Amino acid sequence: MELAIKIFQFILSISILVVLHELGHFLPAKWFKTKVEKFYLFFDPWFSIAKKKIGETEYGIGWLPFGGYVKIAGMVDESMDTEQLKQPAQPWEFRAKPAWQRLIIMMGGVTVNFFLAWLIYSCLSLFNGEMYTDLTKFDNGIGVTEAGKKMGFQSGDKIVSIDGKPAERLENSAINILFSDHVTVLRNGKEVTFKVNEDGVADVIKQREAKLYITPRIPMIIDSLATPSSKASGLAKGDRIIAINGKSTPFFDEVSSTLAENKGKTVNIEVTRGTEKQTISAPVDKNGKLGIAVDQKSLASVVTDKKYSFGESIPRGFERTIEALTMQVKQFKIMFNSKIQGYKNVGGPIAIVKSMPVNKAADGSFAINWPAFWSFTAMFSIWLAFLNLIPIPGLDGGHVIFTLYEIIVGKPVPQKVLENAQMIGVIFLLGLMLLIFGSDIFKIFTGKL
Structure with a gap:
């Protein structure tokens, strides 16, 4: 039952994000009178679960839950259907539209993802507030593991700032420190700034203790x-x-x-x-x-439950969105760091499903933790926005780069170049997908997942 609820949450979250992301492409395409041939939730190689044609567009649900797509006439996309492109451009085709209109169509998906995350975080701030472990209330400082000590911390330290920015929340700070260069602590009554040791960061990541290497220092009762x-x-x-x-x-x-x-x-x-x-x-x-x-009662004294008014929740929602986006960007620093080798700990859909939060009742039944669900959906929305903006052919970012090139240079990228770039991008993305799934499967068999 628990696994079923986790799978349901994952599919629901992905469905919401995919439909709204593709709607971000679909609506501006329609506004600019561009023909949209297909609008699909999930991919449909060989067959689809359901489909219905309304007007000029076929709406459907595919069987492969790795995303979704809108097929816009006159555009080189992941379908690699180039037959239509051999004919003269028609007024209703994507390629016939001005570059600025094509840019808006391509940016629509990530724009929706960003504003969706902002909306969700604002609503969570308004209706649920934020409960966090307050570093400023750590009267006895922090307790640290051996990996934390290797990073440069000592038991009893009070964290003051991370890369010069004040540290307030343990949940955020524990992650931010992994991406930081310097941390300032209050140690034996004096402020001490030290460079974070990457060997210690590597140990934290390898040992999967990203939220446990620093903890409130509580009495042993x-x-x-x-x-x-x-x-x-x-x-x-x-x-x-x-x-x-x-x-x-x-x-x-x-x-x-x-x-x-x-x-x-x-x-x-x-x-x-x-x-x-x-x-x-x-x-x-x-x-x-x-x-x-x-x-654990002493932990209650270091927890802050912060509430927000309607006026406060909107800017706080924006701040949380930027924080989540910044976190995604910083993760690439660790992922491609040869010493830390963060790429070995990248999780795919299976890992995400296993980490989905659920509530367990006293009678042993399970239910969806809705605040956690929406928090995950907001985080994943901004993650998709960031991912899609990476300038790789096959992603929105690749199309944006080619369109910007056309706007700056004054002439479009040759059609053959677009087709070859798209093919390379699709092969790369398929390979990446296989690598991520393979990593999940390997971890399952080795007991690391």
């Missing part, structure tokens, strides 16, 4: 005992661990790292219980765990 050995040790709910084997460990990150150093051993744990101190011997398992759960 026991919430529950989960294993027979922990229950038999004498530890109790409400105990606050302050030292292990004589080493001061008042915070979760310190306890975690100290236990990791004592895998398979018995340690002496000093706790405060009420107003008293006690020392208790407890076994550490082979994974460096005591078998206890940590009280």
Whole structure:
């Protein structure tokens, strides 16, 4: 049931984005009296699930859910149907229209994607607000993993700024740091600026801990005992661990790292219980765990729930759209960095489906998490806008480049060049699609997905 809901969410999100993106091409084409032969949700090689011709346009749903398309007469597109282009240009064809009209038609899809993301983020800000982990409330600083330490952080640091910009939200900052050059922290009462070590970034990405390498530094208070050995040790709910084997460990990150150093051993744990101190011997398992759960109540003190009025939600929606777009651009820095090798962690449709959020009720049933769904749809919308603007033949960006060339130079790109470029672009995109799917399948068989 959970998987079915995730698949449904993915298909619904993609359907909304594809239909609106293609509508962004379709409407200006109609406004400029250009013939649109097909309007399809998903691709339809060999056959379609459903189709109906209304006027001059065939509307349909394909069986291959990798996107969609509008087939505009007189345009070299992914169908590679060039027979019509051998005839003289007709007034209703794309190629017969002025370059500025063709540019608007080609930019329509990404324009819709951008404004859709803006609309969704504005609505989310208005109706749901934003709940985030507030770095300015980290009175005890941050806890960091070994990968985080390699990046240059130390436990207890308070993050001040990232590349000179104030850091406020842990959720955003944890990702932004991976793309940054310098971070400024408050360390032992002094501001320290350091260059982010790429080896540490590579470790974070390889270990898939992009949101876990820095965490709020919380007191180590026991919430529950989960294993027979922990229950038999004498530890109790409400105990606050302050030292292990004589080493001061008042915070979760310190306890975690100290236990990791004592895998398979018995340690002496000093706790405060009420107003008293006690020392208790407890076994550490082979994974460096005591078998206890940590009280998360202290995390509530570092969470901010921000609300927005109608007037505030619109500019905030724009800010969130630009933040999402900036994030997509920055990801290319990591993806093509030879040291970090971020391309190895690129996920395809299967990975996206598995990551789709769902709500689980107390009775074990699952339901769609609508705020998370719309947040994903907004993010994916701006991602599609960015992706389509990449100047690769076969994408909108490729057509835009050729059209801009014509506007600047004063003459169109030769038809044969357009056809060959489109063919190269289609082959490249098909290869990329196979690579992404192959990566997902490989990760499934190797247990990495």
